Amino acid sequence: MDAGLAGILSLFLILSIMCFMLWKNNWKRDQLPPGPAPWFLLGNLWQKDVLPLQKSYQKLYKKYGPVFTVWLGPKPAVVLCGYEAVRDALVGHAEEFGGRLVTGSEKKWRELRRFTITTLRNFGMGKKTMAQRVQEETQYLVEAVADMEGEAFDPISSVRHAVSNVVCAVVFGSRFSYKDQAFLELLGMMGNYSNYFIPITSPVPRCTTPFLASCKLKNFIQKRIDSHKRTLEPSCPRDYIDCFLIKSEKGKSTSEDVFSDENLLMAVFDLFGAGTVSTANSLLFFFLVMAKFPQIQARVQQEIEEVVGATHAPSMEDRVRMPYTNAVIHEMQRSQKGQIENFPRAVTRRTEFRGYIIPQGTAVIPLFSTVHSDPKHWKTPEEFNPGHFLDEKGEFRPNEAFMPFSAGKRMCPGEGLARMELFLFFSTLLQNFTFKLATDPKEMDILSLWVDYQNKGPYCKFHLIRR
Numbered sequence: 479m480d481a482g483l484a485g486i487l488s489l490f491l492i493l494s495i496m497c498f499m500l501w502k503n504n505w506k507r508d509q510l511p512p513g514p515a516p517w518f519l520l521g522n523l524w525q526k527d528v529l530p531l532q533k534s535y536q537k538l539y540k541k542y543g544p545v546f547t548v549w550l551g552p553k554p555a556v557v558l559c560g561y562e563a564v565r566d567a568l569v570g571h572a573e574e575f576g577g578r579l580v581t582g583s584e585k586k587w588r589e590l591r592r593f594t595i596t597t598l599r600n601f602g603m604g605k606k607t608m609a610q611r612v613q614e615e616t617q618y619l620v621e622a623v624a625d626m627e628g629e630a631f632d633p634i635s636s637v638r639h640a641v642s643n644v645v646c647a648v649v650f651g652s653r654f655s656y657k658d659q660a661f662l663e664l665l666g667m668m669g670n671y672s673n674y675f676i677p678i679t680s681p682v683p684r685c686t687t688p689f690l691a692s693c694k695l696k697n698f699i700q701k702r703i704d705s706h707k708r709t710l711e712p713s714c715p716r717d718y719i720d721c722f723l724i725k726s727e728k729g730k731s732t733s734e735d736v737f738s739d740e741n742l743l744m745a746v747f748d749l750f751g752a753g754t755v756s757t758a759n760s761l762l763f764f765f766l767v768m769a770k771f772p773q774i775q776a777r778v779q780q781e782i783e784e785v786v787g788a789t790h791a792p793s794m795e796d797r798v799r800m801p802y803t804n805a806v807i808h809e810m811q812r813s814q815k816g817q818i819e820n821f822p823r824a825v826t827r828r829t830e831f832r833g834y835i836i837p838q839g840t841a842v843i844p845l846f847s848t849v850h851s852d853p854k855h856w857k858t859p860e861e862f863n864p865g866h867f868l869d870e871k872g873e874f875r876p877n878e879a880f881m882p883f884s885a886g887k888r889m890c891p892g893e894g895l896a897r898m899e900l901f902l903f904f905s906t907l908l909q910n911f912t913f914k915l916a917t918d919p920k921e922m923d924i925l926s927l928w929v930d931y932q933n934k935g936p937y938c939k940f941h942l943i944r945r
Contacts, residue, residue, distance in 0.1 A: 509835040510554055513547035514538065521549030532815070535559060535845055545832055555822060555841035559848040561855050561879040567831065568844060568886035575842055576887030577826040584826065586736045590745060593737075595891045597721045601648050608648075609794045612899055615643050615653070616791065616906040622656045623911065623942050630916035630939040633765065638665045638758040641899060645753035649746055650702050651717035664698055667691040668751055669758075699746050703739070719746065749892075757896050763814045764807070764904055766927055769915040769940060771862065775908065778803050779945070782909045788945075792905040794898060800905070801874040805867035807900055811882040812850045813862055813924060823888060846881050855879035862924060911942040 514528050522528040528538070528548055535557070538546055544563035547554050558564045567575045577584060602608035619640040623633065636656065642665055643653040654661040668691070706719045715721045722745065726737035735741075768775040785799045786792045797804055822841040829836045836842075851859040855877060856866055869875040883890040890896065907913075916939040919927055930937045 509837075510547045510840075511545045511556055511832075511834045512542045513549075513557075516549035519552055521551045521553070523549075523551055531557060531843065531845065532847070535848060539848070545834070550841070553841065555843050556836055558842065558844040561849045561852045563832075564844045564846065564849050564881070565885065567842065568884070568888070571829065571831060572886040574825050574827060574829040574831075575823055577824040577839075586741075589736050590741060591891065593722075593725065594718075594745060594749070597718055598648065598891065598895070600721075601718065606794075608895065609898055609902065611647055612644055612902045613791055613793065613906075615640050616903055618643070618656065619903065620906065620910050623907070624944060626942060628941055628943055630941055632934075632938050633940055633942070634669070634758070634762060635662060635665065637761050637903075638669060638754060640903065641758045641761070642750070642754040644895070644899060645750060647717075649718045649749055649753075651720070664695065665754070667694055669755055695751070696743060696747060699743060699750065703742060703746070718749070752890075753892050753895070757899050760811065760814060760896075760900060761903055762931065763928055764810050764900070765907075765913045765940065766915075766931055766937075767810050767813070767862065767924055768908065769913045770919055770924060770927060772914075774806060774864065775913065778806055778905075779908050779912070782905055786905070786909065788909070792902060792909060794901065796905075797901055798874075801868065801872060802864065803905060804874045804901070805864040807904060808867045808877075808880060809862060809864045811900075812856075812866065812880060814882075814928070815847045815925060844884075846884070849879055849881050852879055907942075910945060912945055914941045914943060915939070916941055 514522055514525065516522050517524070528534055531538075531548070538548075538557070539559045544558065544560045546557050546559075548557060549555070558567050578587060602611070619636060622636050622639075639654070639656055639662065647653050703719055703723075706717075706723060710720060710723055712724050712727070715724060719742070722737060722742045726739075726742070768778070781800050781802050782792065786796055792800075822843045825836050825838060825840050825842060827838045829838075850856070853859050856879065857863070858866075866877060867875055867880075883893040883896065915937055917936045919937055922930070922937070927937050
């Protein structure tokens with residue numbers, strides 16, 4: 479065969495493969511929900527009018543409806559917008575929309591999740607003992623903040639440390655001093671690592687080596703796992719790691735390698751990271767909102783004084799008697815964008831949904847920000863309005879379209895702890911301090927202030943004035 483004929487055959491083969499891929503892509507598109515036309519192989523990745531979704535979803539929603547498809551390279555992703563579509567998928571079709579995109583056994587992941595939830599509950603998750611632990615940590619945080627004596631500072635390090643100590647007490651069986659520089663450095667790495675995956679509306683300083691940060695975090699965790707192995711007393715488990723190691727010993731006779739050393743490392747990595755960064759970021763956003771709206775801050779402080787007083791620390795029992803504070807916390811969670819939209823789900827089997835066929839393994843992206851701004855369920859969705867959670871008598875009123883911890887099979891397993899931390903840290907700090915930004919935000923909206931804070935711009939420092 480001469481070179482010319484070989485070249486022609488090679489070209490024919492390449493074109494045939496490309497035509498087949500194009501045909502297969504078009505066949506998939508015909509079954510999936512409508513969406514912007516993808517480029518061959520690249521999908522919508524380089525189309526600025528499509529991605530990132532946080533910027534373009536309103537236009538896409540208006541054109542294609544509450545369920546549409548975008549293409550991440552050659553792979554489709556079904557996007558869900560608005561309360562009805564998100565609830566229909568995650569709750570009405572919970573099993574089908576409860577899968578993960580990552581590789582690995584779904585059965586093993588579900589077993590690990592059940593074990594984690596049960597173990598956390600056994601160590602007080604959502605119970606009075608855990609509330610007392612959080613209350614103790616809030617006092618350490620108050621002392622650390624008081625040491626600043628009203629000087630302008632960025633509270634991110636102190637807040638992360640406090641929230642992380644609650645998680646550490648459950649996972650590692652110990653807390654860390656606020657002056658522990660090695661632990662502070664680790665928390666900074668954790669924040670940078672998490673920020674690398676958070677989609678926001680403008681660029682923020684990101685860890686340029688997320689792999690290095692991940693390795694250091696895992697090394698830190700592995701050292702504590704090794705220490706636990708050396709000191710393990712099966713009759714008296716101290717924390718989550720001990721419980722996992724005991725379960726691992728019991729399960730060695732089975733063929734399923736669910737409770738392996740690798741899974742322990744990753745489970746602790748996830749608990750440590752998710753249980754620290756998301757809650758700490760929410761609290762920092764809360765304080766930014768209070769500084770932006772001093773009249774709302776003053777009203778919260780007034781309710782704290784009336785219900786709790788100045789000498790007693792707020793408790794979970796006080797929350798039912800503090801409807802305005804509770805409403806403000808819920809409204810701040812509603813207003814914070816992008817907290818649970820980082821990692822897509824996947825359908826667990828071929829699924830018919832709203833007249834479309836979604837193949838097994840297809841990525842699904844529920845946009846919870848569209849749930850929290852759905853005009854059918856929120857009177858003034860674009861405004862910060864605690865009245866969204868108050869009835870005519872000023873009593874707290876829940877809203878079914880409130881999903882800050884996701885919904886369905888993939889709800890956040892730490893929801894109970896997070897709710898507890900948000901209330902106790904927030905109310906205790908406002909009992910003791912008034913938050914004021916070091917630089918006047920003037921007419922900037924909340925989300926612009928939050929982006930500026932993440933960028934470490936002019937509005938990242940606070941004065942915490944002792945009351």
